[in-house]
Every structure is written in structure tokens, then in C-alpha cells.
Amino acid sequence: MKGISIMKLSCREAASVCNKAEYKEANLREKLRLKLHLFFCKTCKDYYQNNRKLTGLIKKADIKPCSAEQKEIFKQHMKNGNSKTTE
Ligand SMILES: [Zn+2]
Numbered sequence: 001m002k003g004i005s006i007m008k009l010s011c012r013e014a015a016s017v018c019n020k021a022e023y024k025e026a027n028l029r030e031k032l033r034l035k036l037h038l039f040f041c042k043t044c045k046d047y048y049q050n051n052r053k054l055t056g057l058i059k060k061a062d063i064k065p066c067s068a069e070q071k072e073i074f075k076q077h078m079k080n081g082n083s084k085t086t087e
Contacts, residue, residue, distance in 0.1 A: 008033075008036070008037065009033050009034065009036075009037040010045060011037075011041060013037075013042055014033075014034055014037040014038070014041065014044045014048075015044065015047060017030045017031070018034065018036040018044070018047065018048050018051055019051070021034065021054050023049060025067065034048075053056070
């Protein structure tokens, strides 16, 4: 049964392969081992599914970093907000 124990991942390893798989960095062997682990381990299965949902949400939201212009506008808003007490 030594062959099977080599195939088995710990939950920690499974989580790291999960993350790699999300970024398409996991190789086929790692993915197979992950699938096998998910088959036996409900905790990691839940984690994997949540992870996938989260990645999907981020992709949908299409989050972009703030541009310098937007930051400047934001700064102005802050200033205006703070200068209410002055005349
Ligand atoms: Zn697990």
C-alpha cells in the first residue's frame, strides 16, 4: 500500500495545490492528487469550492487598481471633508 500513501496529500498540501490550480500553476499529477484528496476529505472539498467561487467573483468584479487621477480626486474629497469647520 506504499504507492497509495505517496499519492495521498495532507490537508495542508491539498490547500496549496488548490491555490496553484486557481492560478493554473499546478501540474497534472498535482491536480490528480488533489482530486483524490478532495474525494476523501470534505473539509478540503469545501475549501476548494469556496476558493473557486471567490476567484470567480473577483474575475466578475473586474477590480482595477486606482489610477493616479482617481487618487487625486479622492484626496480632494478628503480635504473638502476636513475643511468644513473652516470659513
Ligand atoms: Zn483535506
